[in-house]
Amino acid sequence: MTRRTPTRTLRTLQREVDDLFDQFFGRTDGGDRDTSPAWSPSTDLVETDEDVRLHLDVPGMSADDISINLQNRTLTVSGERTSERTGEDENIVRVERAVGTFHRTFTLPDAVDADSTEATYDNGVLTIRVPKTEETTRRQIEIQ
The missing domain is CATH 1.20.5 (Single alpha-helices involved in coiled-coils or other helix-helix interfaces)
Incomplete structure (x- = not known):
C-alpha cells in the first residue's frame, strides 16, 4: 500500500x-534561479500642459544602475538589477523578483525642452520630468 x-x-x-x-x-x-528572462519596469506616463512625466518602478536599484538618454523625441531608460544573494549555503525555495537588464523607449511630443529634463529617484520610483517648450503649451484663445 x-x-x-x-x-x-x-x-x-x-x-x-x-x-x-x-x-x-x-x-x-x-534550474539555476540566478538568471531570468528580461524584465520591464512598470511605468506611468502623465502629460500636462507644461510637461511630460514618467514614473518607473525600479525598487532595489540605485541611480548608478540606471541610464537615461533623450535624443530628439526619443527617451530611453535602461539599467540592470542584480541578485542580492549573499551565500553559497542558501537554499533557494522560490524566486519571483526579476533581475537582469531592462530597456524602455518612449516617444515624446514634438517640442520638448531636453536641456531642462530632470530625474529623481525616491522609494524605488524613478521620476523623469520633461518640460514642454512654449510652442507646445496649450493656450486658451478667446473669441472676440
Whole structure:
C-alpha cells in the first residue's frame, strides 16, 4: 500500500508547471534561479500642459544602475538589477523578483525642452520630468 499526500502532489504539479513556464519564457539553465528572462519596469506616463512625466518602478536599484538618454523625441531608460544573494549555503525555495537588464523607449511630443529634463529617484520610483517648450503649451484663445 502506497501512502499519498495531497499537498505533496500539488507541490510536484506546481514545480512541473513552473519548469514549463521557465522553459517557454527562455530560462533553460537547468534550474539555476540566478538568471531570468528580461524584465520591464512598470511605468506611468502623465502629460500636462507644461510637461511630460514618467514614473518607473525600479525598487532595489540605485541611480548608478540606471541610464537615461533623450535624443530628439526619443527617451530611453535602461539599467540592470542584480541578485542580492549573499551565500553559497542558501537554499533557494522560490524566486519571483526579476533581475537582469531592462530597456524602455518612449516617444515624446514634438517640442520638448531636453536641456531642462530632470530625474529623481525616491522609494524605488524613478521620476523623469520633461518640460514642454512654449510652442507646445496649450493656450486658451478667446473669441472676440
